[in-house]
Amino acid sequence: MANKRNWTVALALGAAVIGILVWRPTVLIYGLQAAGIYASIAIPMGLILGIVHIVNLAHGEFMMAASYLTYMVCRATGMDPFLALVPVAAVTAAFGFGIYKLTIRQALKAPELNQLILTFGLAILLTQAANLAFTSQTRKISFDYVSASVDIGELSFGIYNFVFVAIAVAMVVGLRLFLTRTTTGKAALAVGQNPRGAAIVGIDVDRTYALVFSLASALVGMMGAVFITRSSIFPAVGSPFTMKSFCLIAMAGVGNIPGILASSVLLGVSENFLKAFRGTRGWADIVFFVLIITVILGRSIRGKKA
Amino acid sequence: MILETKNLTCGYGKLPVLRDVNIHIGAESVALIGPNGAGKTTLINAITGLVRPWGGSVLFDGRDLAGQATHQIARAGIALVPQERELFPGMTVADNLALGAAYIPRAQGQEERLLDQVIRLFPILKERYRQIVGTMSGGQQRMVAIARALMANPKLLILDEPSLGLQPSIVSEVFDRLSELKKDVAILVTEQNVKESLRSVDRGYVLENGVVVLEGAAADLAKDPHVEASYLGL
Numbered sequence: 366m367a368n369k370r371n372w373t374v375a376l377a378l379g380a381a382v383i384g385i386l387v388w389r390p391t392v393l394i395y396g397l398q399a400a401g402i403y404a405s406i407a408i409p410m411g412l413i414l415g416i417v418h419i420v421n422l423a424h425g426e427f428m429m430a431a432s433y434l435t436y437m438v439c440r441a442t443g444m445d446p447f448l449a450l451v452p453v454a455a456v457t458a459a460f461g462f463g464i465y466k467l468t469i470r471q472a473l474k475a476p477e478l479n480q481l482i483l484t485f486g487l488a489i490l491l492t493q494a495a496n497l498a499f500t501s502q503t504r505k506i507s508f509d510y511v512s513a514s515v516d517i518g519e520l521s522f523g524i525y526n527f528v529f530v531a532i533a534v535a536m537v538v539g540l541r542l543f544l545t546r547t548t549t550g551k552a553a554l555a556v557g558q559n560p561r562g563a564a565i566v567g568i569d570v571d572r573t574y575a576l577v578f579s580l581a582s583a584l585v586g587m588m589g590a591v592f593i594t595r596s597s598i599f600p601a602v603g604s605p606f607t608m609k610s611f612c613l614i615a616m617a618g619v620g621n622i623p624g625i626l627a628s629s630v631l632l633g634v635s636e637n638f639l640k641a642f643r644g645t646r647g648w649a650d651i652v653f654f655v656l657i658i659t660v661i662l663g664r665s666i667r668g669k670k671a
Numbered sequence: 672m673i674l675e676t677k678n679l680t681c682g683y684g685k686l687p688v689l690r691d692v693n694i695h696i697g698a699e700s701v702a703l704i705g706p707n708g709a710g711k712t713t714l715i716n717a718i719t720g721l722v723r724p725w726g727g728s729v730l731f732d733g734r735d736l737a738g739q740a741t742h743q744i745a746r747a748g749i750a751l752v753p754q755e756r757e758l759f760p761g762m763t764v765a766d767n768l769a770l771g772a773a774y775i776p777r778a779q780g781q782e783e784r785l786l787d788q789v790i791r792l793f794p795i796l797k798e799r800y801r802q803i804v805g806t807m808s809g810g811q812q813r814m815v816a817i818a819r820a821l822m823a824n825p826k827l828l829i830l831d832e833p834s835l836g837l838q839p840s841i842v843s844e845v846f847d848r849l850s851e852l853k854k855d856v857a858i859l860v861t862e863q864n865v866k867e868s869l870r871s872v873d874r875g876y877v878l879e880n881g882v883v884v885l886e887g888a889a890a891d892l893a894k895d896p897h898v899e900a901s902y903l904g905l
Contacts, residue, residue: 548773555759555770562757566819567745567774
């Protein structure tokens with residue numbers, strides 16, 4: 366079912382891509398770059414939602430905290446964020462582990478609303494802590510390599526942001542290998558599909574949840590480190606990504622990690638399509654809402670028919 | 672003695688379901704019979720840690736398992752085939768079976784032998800080896816669930832209503848297979864189908880309102896006037 370849906374989406378996208386490529390290539394280029402960022406932030410959240418069944422409303426704030434950490438590390442040591450991402454990911458993994466053990470784990474037994482309120486509270490806590498520690502002033506570190514660009518004929522565009530596409534693809538491939546080829550990964554998948562059944566075959570469900578939460582925190586921490594190379598950071602920088610990530614996951618369907626990549630491409634390219642014309646430039650942000658409403662309405666109608 | 676419960680008491684919320692249940696299982700097969708709501712599934716859940724016992728003990732190989740987590744009890748050597756099967760619906764038969772053995776110390780290094788054994792028992796699983804479990808029929812899923820439990824190389828196999836939802840011809844097939852297993856593993860089975868289960872086990876317990884009211888050899892139980900009247904419809 367998920368596969369069939371992926372193929373239909375891929376086919377429709379393929380047709381659209383060829384059309385746009387001929388007519389206005391930058392829409393596609395910048396759209397893909399934006400998709401890379403959306404997807405690589407949303408995928409760790411999708412991992413948590415698919416296996417632990419928790420909507421982590423503090424997801425973007427985890428990334429924001431990792432960005433500040435990277436900022437401090439890079440300022441203090443002169444390290445490049447691409448090097449700093451290793452220690453930063455280790456710290457956020459430990460942070461995620463602690464958050465899981467201290468809070469999420471307790472809320473898992475409670476009704477879902479408690480989990481939402483809990484992670485929402487964590488988001489506020491992290492944002493305000495960043496506000497106190499760093500003030501609301503934006504911070505930025507500049508790197509020369511970010512402005513790398515390429516000229517093809519009359520076309521000139523920045524290529525640095527393709528890094529995010531590579532990261533997103535690496536995450537999808539890496540997670541797929543982990544979840545389908547390793548025993549620990551299969552056990553995590555099993556826990557996601559049926560925690561009770563997993564306990565019956567001897568899988569430690571609580572430990573699996575902790576592992577997945579730490580892994581996702583490490584991935585989003587890594588993204589936080591890389592994020593600082595292209596954007597300035599401020600305490601509220603993470604929250605729009607929480608919302609977008611959640612909606613991209615909803616569009617893809619819970620547990621469909623390659624689908625997150627596809628829905629990110631759809632979102633990124635459509636946004637940049639509107640941005641390409643002066644008249645519609647201001648409307649780009651609405652694309653996101655139109656897409657999410659269309660997808661969910663479509664799914665409800667199809668669900669009713671079935 | 673493989674398993675022994677001593678004064679096991681258990682319930683949900685404030686409602687007691689089991690009161691001072693004492694059962695024991697050696698190298699044999701034992702049926703647990705009783706009407707709906709008697710506490711058969713609760714007893715199994717208490718043994719396997721799916722619900723926490725209020726009091727009493729669950730001795731397995733002389734070690735008290737009461738209060739331990741389900742995965743620890745599974746690793747100790749008790750494999751459960753739950754009423755609801757509790758498979759991994761999005762995964763293949765192959766992955767479901769592999770996960771049955773992956774975390775059980777007793778099954779380590781024996782996977783091939785165990786797989787041969789379950790395929791001999793349920794040959795259909797060989798044809799369906801790469802099929803996604805969620806797309807299989809209820810009866811086939813029941814076989815996957817039994818096979819997954821056997822992959823753990825258990826000392827004690829617990830089956831909760833193994834014939835539930837199966838057509839009668841398959842029910843006797845399942846019981847025939849269970850009889851084959853009796854030599855290698857102790858079995859505790861709950862069953863609505865009292866006639867069929869008493870025919871294939873060594874001993875039985877009758878549970879009513881959370882209390883063991885009767886126990887004895889299967890042949891004797893089948894002749895007992897109370898059992899005949901209540902469960903065999905004679």
